[in-house]
Amino acid sequence: MPSSNDTALDRKAFERRLRQIGAERYHDKHPFHAMLHGGQCSMRQVRAWVINRYYYQSRIPMKDAAFLSRCEDPDLRRVWRRRIDDHDGGVEDGGGLRRWLRLAEAVGLDPDYVASTSGVLPATRFAVDAYVRFVRDMPLLDAVAASLTELFAPQIHRDRIAGLLEHYGFADDAALSYFRKRLNEAPDDVAFGLAWVLDHADTLERQDAAAAALTFKTDVLWAQLDALHAAYVSPGRIAPGGWDGREGVTGAVDEDRLRGAAE
Numbered sequence: 001m002p003s004s005n006d007t008a009l010d011r012k013a014f015e016r017r018l019r020q021i022g023a024e025r026y027h028d029k030h031p032f033h034a035m036l037h038g039g040q041c042s043m044r045q046v047r048a049w050v051i052n053r054y055y056y057q058s059r060i061p062m063k064d065a066a067f068l069s070r071c072e073d074p075d076l077r078r079v080w081r082r083r084i085d086d087h088d089g090g091v092e093d094g095g096g097l098r099r100w101l102r103l104a105e106a107v108g109l110d111p112d113y114v115a116s117t118s119g120v121l122p123a124t125r126f127a128v129d130a131y132v133r134f135v136r137d138m139p140l141l142d143a144v145a146a147s148l149t150e151l152f153a154p155q156i157h158r159d160r161i162a163g164l165l166e167h168y169g170f171a172d173d174a175a176l177s178y179f180r181k182r183l184n185e186a187p188d189d190v191a192f193g194l195a196w197v198l199d200h201a202d203t204l205e206r207q208d209a210a211a212a213a214l215t216f217k218t219d220v221l222w223a224q225l226d227a228l229h230a231a232y233v234s235p236g237r238i239a240p241g242g243w244d245g246r247e248g249v250t251g252a253v254d255e256d257r258l259r260g261a262a263e
Contacts, residue, residue: 008204015198017207018145018214022152025218028159030225032233037159039167043107043259044245046168048232050104051243052224055120056128057100061087066136067143079192086185096185099178105250106175113248121242123227131220138213145197145210146217150190157182169260 009017027033035041036049061084068084071077089095101111113119135143157179164171173180201210231238238244 006204008202008207011198014201014207015194017211018148018194018197019151021211021214021218022149025215025222026149026152026156027218027221027225028152028156030222030229032225032229033156035233037163037167039163045228045232046170047107047109047249048228048243048245050100050107050109051114051119051248052121052124052228054097054100054104054114055117055124056224057087057097058115058117059128059132061097063132063135066132067140070136071140076196083189086189096178096181099181103175103178106170106172108170108250110248110250119241119243119247121227121231122239124224127220127223127227131217134213134216139209141197141200141206142209142213144193145201145213147193148190148197148214149217149221150186151194153186154183167260171260 008014032041032049036046041049064080064083064087068077068080071080085095087096089098097115101114104111104114131146134146138146161176161179164176197210201207227239230236231242
């Protein structure tokens with residue numbers, strides 16, 4: 001919501017405004033995450049989440065590459081390109097995407113199937129692709145502000161690690177390596193992005209635009225979980241092209257072991 005007066009907020013007040021968006025709208029409040037972290041998801045639902053969330057993860061470095069292609073400031077490019085390395089990694093070691101595929105393998109999915117992005121729900125594609133276009137087309141301030149959902153991510157990663165370890169047999173260090181690594185990678189990105197937005201949102205109009213961009217990003221994340229919940233929880237209508245619950249599941253899966261304590 002735009003500010004109610006014509007004066008730009010000071011840095012502390014504007015930061016509070018941004019953080020309040022996360023407090024009200026971040027996807028940690030979605031019922032699907034409550035199910036996942038509380039051990040109430042079936043393995044079919046866990047796998048659907050892994051498949052669809054991979055599409056988002058795979059587009060993050062593409063989004064950042066689009067951002068860099070528009071960025072004329074070499075200092076900003078030097079800092080921002082680290083985000084691509086975090087997800088793509090090196091030729092040998094890989095990065096966040098390969099760690100996500102380890103999670104896919106741990107839950108009984110063929111990593112090649114997940115990486116193909118076959119079975120991704122249409123609504124997931126629509127939401128994620130809208131985010132990539134937003135970063136490609138909108139002013140740089142809006143693009144950076146949209147990334148500030150990272151402010152709220154550490155707690156959801158900690159909750160996820162704890163919940164999966166407690167409730168699911170597939171959860172181990174290899175399976176959860178993506179989330180553990182992000183706890184170490186994200187703080188520098190968050191600090192830089194927040195400072196950049198606070199520095200450049202120096203008018204009320206720019207502050208309103210930055211807040212709207214962050215709100216848009218929370219909508220992107222929430223919409224992905226709405227799609228999962230509608231397809232795989234209730235009422236359980238899978239859109240054409242969505243994963244059917246069978247394709248990509250490895251043949252020698254021990255469902256009882258993977259489900260573990262969640263039973």
